[in-house]
Structures are given as C-alpha cells and as structure tokens.
Amino acid sequence: MRIDRWQLLALLIALPTLIPLLVIAASFLYPDPPVWAHLRTYVLPQVVVNTLWLVLGTATLTFLLGTSLAWLTSVHEFPGRRFFSWALMLPMAMPGYVLAFVFLGWLDYAGPLQTQLREWFGEEAGSLSLSPRAGSIVVLSLALYPYVFLLSRGAFLTQGRRALEIGQSLGLNRARGFQRVALPLARPWIAGGIMLVVMETLADFGAVSVFNYDTFTTAIYKTWFGLFSVSGALQLASVLLLFVLAAIVIEKRTRAGARYVSLQGGVQPQRIELQGSRGWLSAGYCCATLALAFVMPAVQLLSWSLPALSSDLDPRYFSFVTHSLSLGGMGAVLTLTLAVLLAYAARNNSRFVTRAAVRIGTLGYALPGTILAIGFFVPVVALNNLLQRLIDTATTGTVLVLQNTLLVMMLAYAVRFLAVAYTPVESHMQRMPRSLDEVSRGLGVSGAEMLRTVHWPLIRSGCLIATILVFVDIMKEMPITLMTRPFGWDTLAVRVFELTSEGEWRRAALPSLAIVLSGLLPVALLTRFSDHAARA
C-alpha cells in the first residue's frame, strides 16, 4: 500500500494517543500478580462501587437538571428567560474541584450553615453534612449539567415546539407530548450530553479528592505517589480504561442516532407563555440552580479572597499565575499546531487511513488525565533508561531525566485536548472546499501565498477559538499537571489541590478565582455561538 505524506502525517499525530492506550493495555495483559492481588482485595472493590455510584448519580442528576432547564428556556417564556438562556451556562467556568471546596467550606463545622443551625437549635444540631458520595455527585452535577443543557437546548430550540405540535395534532397534551415526542426526538443529543458528563466524571480527580471520595483517579494517584507503585497505578488505569472505552462506544452510537432526526420548524413558533405563579416558579428554579452552581460560590470565592489579598498576593502567587499562563500558552500552541496539521491531512486525503487517524487522534477527550499521565510517564522512563545506557553515564557523566521535563506533560496535554482544538479548526476548514485551491491556482495564487491570502483568513477565527478553549482547559487541568509537572512548576490548579488537601478552603479561594475568571472566556464564546445557531 502506498502511503502518501498526508496519511503519514495523520498517523504521526495519532500516534501519541495510541502510546498510553497500548502501554496500559499491555499492563492489563501482563499483570504483576502480587500488586494485582493487593489491589483486587483492598482497593478495587471500593473504587469500582464508588465510581459506578458517582457515574450513575451524576448522569441522572445532570439529565434531570440539564433537560428540564433546557426545556424551560428553549420552548417557554417566563420572567428572565432570555437571561437564563445564557447565564445557565456560566457554571462551565467553575471547575468541579473549586465548587467542591466551596461546598465543603459552607458545610464545615465552622461554616455558615452549621453555625446558623447551632444558633437556632443548639449544639447538637451541627451534624448536618454531605456524605463524600452525595457531595461528589451534587458538586459534579452542578458543574457538569451545562453539557446536557447546551446539547438538549440545541435540540429543543430547533424541534421542541414542533414536537409538541405533532403530539397535539395527534391528541396528546403538552405534558404527554414532551414525554412521548420531544424527549425521544432529542434523545441523541441528550444522550450525547450525558456521555460527555460521564467521561468528565470518570476523568474527575479534583472534586472527588476534595471530598476524599475514592475513585479510580484518586486511587491511581495514591498508588503512584503514596505507595510509589507505578505498576499498581498502571493496573488501576487499565481497569479505568475499560470503563472509558465502554463510554466511548456508547457515545459513538448515540451520535450515529442523531443522523436520522431532522425535524425543522418552517415557522419560528411562538413560545408558550408561563403565566402567573408557573412563570415565577420557573424563574425561581433557574435562579436557584444558577445561584447554587455559580453565583453564590463566586461570591464566596471573592469574600474569602479579599482578606487574603494582603498576605497571599505575593511573588509566589505570581509564579503560580505565570506557570499556569505559560503552560496554557505552550500547550495551546502545540495542540493547535497538531490540530491544524491533522485537519489539513483530513482535508487533502480522505482515505480510510487518514480518517482512522483522525478518529484515534481525537479520542483523547475521553481519556482521563490520570491515564495519560501514567501512560506517558512509563514509556518516557523506559526511553530515558534506554538512551542513558547508550550514552553511558560512566564515561560522559551526563544524567538524563526526560521524565522530569515538560515533555511528558506537553504530550499528555496535547493528546487530552487535541479534539477540543480539532473541532473548531475542522469546522472552519469545511468552509474551504478543495475546489477553492483550484480556483486560486487558476487565478495565479498558490503555495505560501495561497495559505496566507486564502486559507488563513478562513480558518483564523477557528484557530483563535481552538487556542482559547485549549488554553483555558489547561489552566483548569489538575491531574496531568499535578502528576507530571517538573520540579518547581507549580500552577494555580496545583496550589488549589495542595491547599484543599490541607483543608485550607479560604486560602484556596484566591488561586481559584483566577481559574474561574479565565474559564469565563470559553463560556462567552459558547453563548455567542449558540445564539448564532438559534437565530439561524
């Protein structure tokens, strides 16, 4: 088979995604018996049960929250509907681990809720607290429901009111029409949103570690950095990978189902007016969700940060900020470059090899950071040792420590966020068919000049969006950064992890604030685009 240079390029870009998968799969096939026996007896049962609970609980709760809010804001009219349509996406800016420690701070013995309860009901009333399981589920649901909201809202906006009319013309009232027509029609999108939530939940490290709730990700971390057992961590990662692969398969299937649904309203139908108390109840529901998931935590972060400004806003804090920014910047540029190259490969060569490479390369969004961290760490150490032997330390005196460079980190970032960058780049690239190249060559514009004057203006905004999204994702990212950072590269997210694991909620507020602020950028982008989509 002849492989042209585009296919080769696509394969090269997809390769880094395969490395951790293969390394982890290999460890599954060749287990280390004593380690495995220990894990199977003492760690796995609890971790599997916890992870299942977390995934099921979060999926259920995000489904209920996301679809109900989307249904209200896309088909009905009530006080504040326009505002809530975009504001309900704000929680996307709040990473789960930030929300988690704010909630813990509230429910703490010294926190406002317990203090108030003791004031009202006496000392013994202070037993109110969230179990780690409930806490993790609630917090992750509040942080992740916007995925379900966003996707189901898109579906309801294009076909929601229409679905009700189909139902009504066949004798179903609105409640039954929602249940029997609108929900089934939106199912591929709702399921797609839930699967994104499931993947994020499986990948979550920060929120569950704040609640001290043991899932795969925290178990991998503890086995690696607590028991210093890399092989144990690999074994755990291999089981987690099974869960992830199951989620990927389900997600691909639900996406396939969306192809067949193409109901569009010819006329933009009028919204259903919710009058009187029903309108205010709806507004209250939206308002409560928004307050709990974003406004109150944000205010709390501010009020915790202000007193700490004088003491914590020191050179160390600025070094965290600089590290976060520079890692985000480097990672974004690297990921964007790979995404653009991959998109060009797919554009110029639509053969099976290229398409397969794109599918593998963009799989990383489903792979938890912990899996990528260990999956790159192990082969890089092996490579390091191999090179070390070749160089021969005894004679040259050189000591290689590749695993302590930015190499592992950047690779892991690039794999994890390639899909995030690829999607906007590719969708912009679809606007320039290959015939455009022929047209411009016919007009005497080719090569670098064509890239500059024809291609670049068309994909520029896609590249900008990709850069912003990846940059912010890296700012928020916790497990990869925590596990693979070279010495001295502490970031804001790492600082938050350290402070929260010491129970210092208040001091974690200041570094969190910067993360939340940067997180507002993609939300602004998203609301702009979903508005465009709704108007079109």
Add this chain to the structure above:
Amino acid sequence: MLLELNNVSACYERARILHGLSLTLGEGDIGCLLGPSGSGKTTALRCIAGFEPVTEGEIRLAGELVSTPTTMHPAEVRGIGMVFQDYALLPHLTVRGNVEFGLHNARKPQRRERAEELLEAMGLAHHSDHYPHQLSGGQQQRVAIARALAPRPRLLLMDEPFSDLDIELRERLSMEVRELLKNDGITTLIVTHDQQEAFALADEIGVLHAGKLEQWSSAYDLYHRPRTRFVADFVGQGVMVPGEIAESGAVRIELGELRGETDRPLPPGTQVDVLLRPDDIIHDDNSSLTARVRNKAFRGSSISYTLESREGTKLLALVPSHHNHDIGDDIGIRLSSDHVVVFEKSPNA
C-alpha cells in the same frame, strides 16, 4: 358548515399576519389556501389547528366555537389532523409505530387493525416495519397522511403537502390523495404556494395576499374570472393591455374589440386594463392581424411565444408546436375570449 372562519385576524410579534379572513368549508369538501410565501396562509392553518391564537374574529368547528381572542381550545382536543410540510415523522418509530401513534386511546388490536387498513390503502403494507429514514420522500409523505388520518380527524389540514417532491410524483400523489380523501369524505384544508397542486386537489381555492383573502372560488373561476388584479396576476400567465369600454359595451383594445361576458359592467369611455391569457390569443396564419415573435420557449406539444404587437404591446400565446416560427417573424393572430376580464385603470396609474 364544518369549518367556519369569521373575520379572523392574527398577529405575530405585533405584526398583523391575517386581516379579517372569512371562509367556510362544508362536510367532505377539499379547500385550499393559495398564496405566495408570506401571505399568511400558514398562519391561517396554524390558527385553525389551534397552534396560534386569533386576535380578532372567531373560528368554529362543526358549529362549536374553538378560537376567539379570549378563548382557545387546546389543539389536542379539536380533533384536527395535520400533515406537516416536512412530514415530521418520528424517526425513532417504525412506519406502523408512526401511524399507531395517534391511536393512544384505543386498545392494541384496534390500533393495529386501523394502522394496517391505512397502510394498505396507502400502498405501504410492505413497509410497516421500516423506519422513516429507509423510505423515499413520496413514501414518507404517505406515512404522514396515514398517521394524520388514523384517529379519524374531523378536519385534515395539510401544509404544503407535496412541495418537497419532484413534479411527476407530485402530480401522481395528489391525484391519489384526492381520491382517497373524497372516497372517505374527509374534510380537508390545504395550504400551498403551488397553483398546480391547488388545482389538482381542491374543490374550492382561496387566494391569500398580504393576509387578506382576495377570492374564494373554483379553480376555473380563479383563472377565467379573477376578481382582483392580484389574482389575475398570481394565477396563470397573462399580460395586461390598455383598453377602453366602447359604446356597445365591448372592450376596445389595440388589437380589436373583445366581446364576451364580463363580471363588472363599466360605463362606456372608461379606461381599463384588460387581461389577456395565452389561450385568448389564437395563432391564425390567415389573419390580417400580425405580431412579431420576440421570444419563444419550446414546451413539447406546444410552443410558448412572446409576441409584440405593432404598437409595442407584449402578448403571450400558446401555439401547437408544429407552428414553428423564428424569432423576428411576423405571425398572424386573432382574439378569442369567452370572459373578458377588465380592471378599471387606477387614477394615479
């Protein structure tokens, strides 16, 4: 009367879409609202279905008041079936599932029986276990009609039912559908912008323009006795030529005198515009009256000529295609019309 609209107006976001629409449809009749896009025909349909409120007037269904500005029966209790423009089949259900969907109050055997009966009538019996995406456009349309008919609606509404199909299929399907509706005596109101579709399906056609009903009559009358300039222009082809009412009551135009029935007798001397349809101009090699061929379009069995009279008036003529003349030729014509359609020249024109 099964359906009665009295002076119905409707607004969308404060813009008035319908202005005082009145019409009636008898039991078993097939009516059609014909109009260009934006004429308000879909809004009229949606008001009748109960999807949009009316701001003035009233809608009665079998004598029962269903829509007024203050009350509105929910769509689901009206017993009105609807065929949506894009069919709106439920992609997660099979053909049978779609047809049975509206029979949710019936028992399972009855549901199945009714669905099978309709699928049989629609020629879809072999496709009952297929999913909508496995069907062609015409088959999907049949499923949509079967689904709407399944609960035996009092009135069937169809929104641009055949607009997504190609011409040949459109003609065949509209004949089949008309036969089915007539056989079962189903009162139907159709909305379309396509006059061929309206002619093929409907007993009575209403032409809507800017939210107002211009004329409500048979297809023949719409074509030959249009009551307004808009109807004359929108329905069929034709040109307006200037003329004057003669003492005899005939209409004098550049090409001669037109005698025939006219709906609006005007006093002699009135300046008028006269509608000349392509079938009012007969090609006759022996005629002394000639016009020059300016353009021609071959239509198979006939040729559509665009002619110019000596004084520069544009005319259209449909001529059997063996009369093949070249552009620039002068050909003989004569006038022939049973109905003379005239409109008084507006003073500012």
